[in-house]
Amino acid sequence: MVGNLFKMIPRNLPKAELHCHLEGTIPPLLAKKIAKKNNIDLPPLLFKDKNTYAWNDFTSFLEAYDQASLCLRSAQDYRDITYEYLSICALEGAIYVEVFTSPDHAAECGISYNEHVKGVAQAFEDAEKDFGIIGRAIVTCIRHFGPEKAMTVADSLIENPHPYFVGFGMGGDEGYLDYADFKPVFDKVAAAGYPCTTHAGEHFGPETIIEAVNTLPISRIGHGVRISEDAKSVKEIAKQGIVLEICPGSNVSLGIYQSYSEHPFSYLRDAGCKVTLNSDDPPFFDTNIGKEYEKAHTNFGLNIEDLLDITRTAIDAAFINANEKAKLHSRIDSWKYSG
Ligand code: ADE
Ligand code: ZN
Numbered sequence: 001m002v003g004n005l006f007k008m009i010p011r012n013l014p015k016a017e018l019h020c021h022l023e024g025t026i027p028p029l030l031a032k033k034i035a036k037k038n039n040i041d042l043p044p045l046l047f048k049d050k051n052t053y054a055w056n057d058f059t060s061f062l063e064a065y066d067q068a069s070l071c072l073r074s075a076q077d078y079r080d081i082t083y084e085y086l087s088i089c090a091l092e093g094a095i096y097v098e099v100f101t102s103p104d105h106a107a108e109c110g111i112s113y114n115e116h117v118k119g120v121a122q123a124f125e126d127a128e129k130d131f132g133i134i135g136r137a138i139v140t141c142i143r144h145f146g147p148e149k150a151m152t153v154a155d156s157l158i159e160n161p162h163p164y165f166v167g168f169g170m171g172g173d174e175g176y177l178d179y180a181d182f183k184p185v186f187d188k189v190a191a192a193g194y195p196c197t198t199h200a201g202e203h204f205g206p207e208t209i210i211e212a213v214n215t216l217p218i219s220r221i222g223h224g225v226r227i228s229e230d231a232k233s234v235k236e237i238a239k240q241g242i243v244l245e246i247c248p249g250s251n252v253s254l255g256i257y258q259s260y261s262e263h264p265f266s267y268l269r270d271a272g273c274k275v276t277l278n279s280d281d282p283p284f285f286d287t288n289i290g291k292e293y294e295k296a297h298t299n300f301g302l303n304i305e306d307l308l309d310i311t312r313t314a315i316d317a318a319f320i321n322a323n324e325k326a327k328l329h330s331r332i333d334s335w336k337y338s339g
Contacts, residue, residue, distance in 0.1 A: 009290075009297050013307060014332045016096040016314035017089065017278050017289045018197075019222055019245035021140070021171060022078075022120070023069035023105045024281030025085040028053060034080065035071035042071060053284050058203065058254055061284060062173070069102075072109045078119025082135070083126055088282070090131035092290025095331050096315060097133065100140040100169055103153050113156040121164050134328070136166045136320060138197065141185065143172035150185045158192045167319035170198040171222065174208065179215040190217035195319045197222055197245065202256060206230035213242060220245055220317055225256065227273075228264035238272040243317035248295060249287035250280035260299035269300075276314040277307075304337055 026034075028047055035042045046067050048054040053068065055061040072078060082099070089097050099120075106116035117137075124135040139157040141150035150170065157168060168189040170182060179198070186196050198216055201209035202223035209227045212218065213236075224244040227233050237244070248263050257263045269275045277292045279285070287295075293310075296302045302310070315328045 009294050009304065009307060010093070010337065011091075011290060012093045012335075013293065013304060013337075014311050014335050015089075015092060015094045015289050015293055015307075016276070016311045016318070016328070017094055018098045018220065018243075018276055018314050018317060019100070019247055019278035019280060020085070020097065020289075021065070021100045021102070021281050022082060022085065022137075023072075023102055024065050024284060025099070026068050026071070026081050027051070027084070027283045028068075030081065030084055031068045031071045034073075034077050038071065038073040038077070040071055040073070043067060051283075052286075055284065061254065061281075065281060065284065066105070066108075069105045070109060072106070072111060074111065075115040075119035075122070078106070078111065078116050079122045079126075080119075082120045082123030085282075086123060086127035086133050086135050087131065089289050090127065090133040092288055092293075094133055094289050095311075096136075096318060096328050097289070098136050098138050098167070098318060100171060101137045101165075102140050102142060102171075103156055104142050104145055104149060114160055117160065117162050117165060121162060124164050134324070136164055136318070138167040138169045138319065139165055140169040140171050141182075143170050143174065143182070143199070144176040145172065146177070147181050147185060150182055151188070154185045154189045157189060157194065167195045167197065169196065169222065172199070174199060174203045179208075179212045183215055186216040186218070195219055199223055201226040202251070202254075206233040209233065210236065213237070213240065219243065223247060223251070225251060225264055225268070228267055231271075234268065234271045234273065238274075241274060243274040243276060243313065244268060245278050246275050247278045247280035247292070248299070249285045249292055250278075253285040253287075260295065263299070265296065266300045274313050274317065275310065276317065277310055308332060308335070
């Protein structure tokens with residue numbers, strides 16, 4: 001065993017992130033810069049100060065997130081926000097990230113599906129060349145926009161295959177409709193060969209997570225932390241090997257848990273659930289993938305080996321092929337702690 005609880009986690013420890021919303025990664029300064037270039041006035045009340053967005057609960061967070069994304073106007077803007085996000089991840093030691101992109105948000109800005117793909121894909125290429133980080137996209141529908149819009153997003157993915165657009169997901173308001181209402185959408189994307197994930201068990205309890213798993217063709221759950229409220233459901237998720245995309249910083253910022261000591265990350269890990277660490281919407285929650293690994297060390301007692309295992313779990317659960325996973329695993333295995 002290497003490392004101990006009181007030592008910082010090396011910045012270059014190989015990390016991976018499976019759960020981050022691209023439109024939620026735009027730092028305030030970049031949003032303002034892009035808005036200025038596009039002659040767009042972002043509402044002044046969107047910002048608390050120059051580096052911070054203003055929001056105070058989940059609803060106002062989602063509104064702020066929607067408003068910030070309205071600065072975007074072109075494939076180049078999508079390229080620039082994706083590149084900025086990847087450069088921060090690479091600085092934090094990430095070797096692989098999957099980012100949720102929302103064609104609905106792009107459409108709100110007058111950007112077509114293919115233009116948004118072009119911008120994001122260009123950033124993946126540029127960032128791999130510049131930093132060696134591998135980026136892939138999960139096309140995401142927004143639950144509270146309803147099943148019809150979700151089907152349009154799904155069709156766009158299926159009809160415009162791109163090697164970097166590797167999966168399908170659903171975010172948004174968990175209180176809106178049931179998983180069954182989105183089943184035709186998920187079944188269609190899964191039949192076309194795309195692996196899927198959905199947000200569940202962030203704001204609602206274990207029964208909704210079990211409902212998601214029993215209804216949709218998913219191998220991962222976004223958040224899923226509230227499964228911890230029912231021991232039998234925890235066992236079921238562990239038995240099925242469903243991977244939890246856990247975002248502790250987001251959960252504490254949004255008040256799902258009042259503090260890290262209340263957070264069920266360790267309980268779920270000890271119960272045999274497959275857990276990963278993720279940043280969700282970094283500038284909104286003053287986080288990034290490096291800070292999440294660091295917080296897992298300080299708050300949950302994970303040491304360097306534990307954190308490398310978290311990275312391995314993420315790579316195993318990634319929506320990429322076995323060959324790509326093997327290359328990433330060898331980067332993790334060949335990393336040496338030089339504390
Ligand atoms: N979209 C962006 N962040 C989200 C979250 N934490 N939950 C649901 N939808 C989201
Ligand atoms: Zn999320």
